[in-house]
Amino acid sequence: MVSRREFVSGAGMLALGSTVISRAGAASLPEAVVAPGAATQPPRLPSTGRPFHPVVTLNGWSMPWRMNQGVKEFHLVAEPVERELAPGMRARLWGYNGQSPGPTIEVVEGDRVRIFVTNRLREKTSIHWHGQRLPNGMDGVSGLTQPAIDAGKTFVYEFIAQRAGTFMYHPHADEMVQMAMGMYGFWVTHPKNPDFMRVDRDFVFLLNNFDIEPGSATPKVNTMLEFNLWGFNSRVFPGIDSIHVRQGDRVRLRIGNLTMTNHPVHLHGHEVVVTGTDGGWTPPASRWPEVTVDIGVGQMRALEFDATEPGDWSLHCHKSHHTMNAMGHQVPTMIGVDQRGIAEKISQLIPDYMAMGEHGMGEMAEMSMPLPNNTLPMMTGEGPFGSVEMGGMFTVVKVRREQKPGDYSDPGWYPHPPGTQAWEWTGSLPEAPSNASAGGQSMPAEPKETMELKARKPKGHDGHR
Numbered sequence: 001m002v003s004r005r006e007f008v009s010g011a012g013m014l015a016l017g018s019t020v021i022s023r024a025g026a027a028s029l030p031e032a033v034v035a036p037g038a039a040t041q042p043p044r045l046p047s048t049g050r051p052f053h054p055v056v057t058l059n060g061w062s063m064p065w066r067m068n069q070g071v072k073e074f075h076l077v078a079e080p081v082e083r084e085l086a087p088g089m090r091a092r093l094w095g096y097n098g099q100s101p102g103p104t105i106e107v108v109e110g111d112r113v114r115i116f117v118t119n120r121l122r123e124k125t126s127i128h129w130h131g132q133r134l135p136n137g138m139d140g141v142s143g144l145t146q147p148a149i150d151a152g153k154t155f156v157y158e159f160i161a162q163r164a165g166t167f168m169y170h171p172h173a174d175e176m177v178q179m180a181m182g183m184y185g186f187w188v189t190h191p192k193n194p195d196f197m198r199v200d201r202d203f204v205f206l207l208n209n210f211d212i213e214p215g216s217a218t219p220k221v222n223t224m225l226e227f228n229l230w231g232f233n234s235r236v237f238p239g240i241d242s243i244h245v246r247q248g249d250r251v252r253l254r255i256g257n258l259t260m261t262n263h264p265v266h267l268h269g270h271e272v273v274v275t276g277t278d279g280g281w282t283p284p285a286s287r288w289p290e291v292t293v294d295i296g297v298g299q300m301r302a303l304e305f306d307a308t309e310p311g312d313w314s315l316h317c318h319k320s321h322h323t324m325n326a327m328g329h330q331v332p333t334m335i336g337v338d339q340r341g342i343a344e345k346i347s348q349l350i351p352d353y354m355a356m357g358e359h360g361m362g363e364m365a366e367m368s369m370p371l372p373n374n375t376l377p378m379m380t381g382e383g384p385f386g387s388v389e390m391g392g393m394f395t396v397v398k399v400r401r402e403q404k405p406g407d408y409s410d411p412g413w414y415p416h417p418p419g420t421q422a423w424e425w426t427g428s429l430p431e432a433p434s435n436a437s438a439g440g441q442s443m444p445a446e447p448k449e450t451m452e453l454k455a456r457k458p459k460g461h462d463g464h465r
Ligand SMILES: [Cu+2]
Pocket: 230, 262, 263, 264, 317, 318, 319, 322, 393
């Protein structure tokens, strides 16, 4: 039997690899560690094996390993899990080691890796190591490169992590159902040289979608396109943690897409460049600045930016239907329709009837409408100035000068310096704005044409370092 131990959570760096060794003999299965909750865990510094700079999994965690005669051993358990998508809604999913998505696996280029996969589902499964160079028989395609892993059985995968980069793992058996139920995880192979492409903070998350009817908890596995919940790492706004960085940090966001459609991921206030795909690092000459990066189905994109601007910056999918929670797509558009008479007549038949959306739907974020149990409002999330009117694939990157290196805790809402926030017009300007009043932003002093002609000074960050 597999022994299970609660994954210790808490602030500060964790290094649990060594404690795992002492608990299990080399001839037995490595311990299958589980994560109890959906909180973002701090980076896990390697206690054994070669050094690397660990990633932080948004609303997730990295898996400890044991070293067995030079081989890095992990134990994944495919099983039914319960995942809180956001406060107020729990979903019955399938995942790995207690959570969906499964734990992030972090290894170093050149590591020999052995992964034990135990199937605790009631149907067959397998794991495909998306993007990896490996012997064909380790590719995890059931029926093609191996027999499927029957319920109750454990299979062993073993290969050398040949190429540094960002990968995903997911079943290649009853794939439509198992991925719709939440089975996937991230894999990061760090470069041998820890200083290569080094960043200050490195976050990973998967994009995912579910179709869960309000009041129920199990995803409808046959849905192809009309999903009603869109998530980062099996969380939906306001359940997605914010991302906390120090002003001046070089930040990497590695985002993988295992949904049924593409997601243009948009960051406010900064420009990003794509420095990596699941195929490897991008050549520096191929990079250009963007503020929205489309991430196709089955793709990973590593976005990098210098977090120069302090503030609370939105990070979200730009498909506006993907920043909503459970909504009925059949609801008719009522903008401009005077519903007063209609509402009166209908409410004689249906006492709770309410006219909706006459002036837009923003008002719905602030109405506390009665909801069925176990579902989420369509648009929600309290910001410091009211409802954010969002859901789904939305979170906030908090850039702060005071954030200490290595501190991933939430600094709270951004205090806007005086004169740097949109204000309500009351008939006159407060005072002539000076160059210094716009939060340290200076006004362009030279003609626009001159500025455009000047070559942008290349930053060291944009190239291989
Ligand atoms: Cu999207």
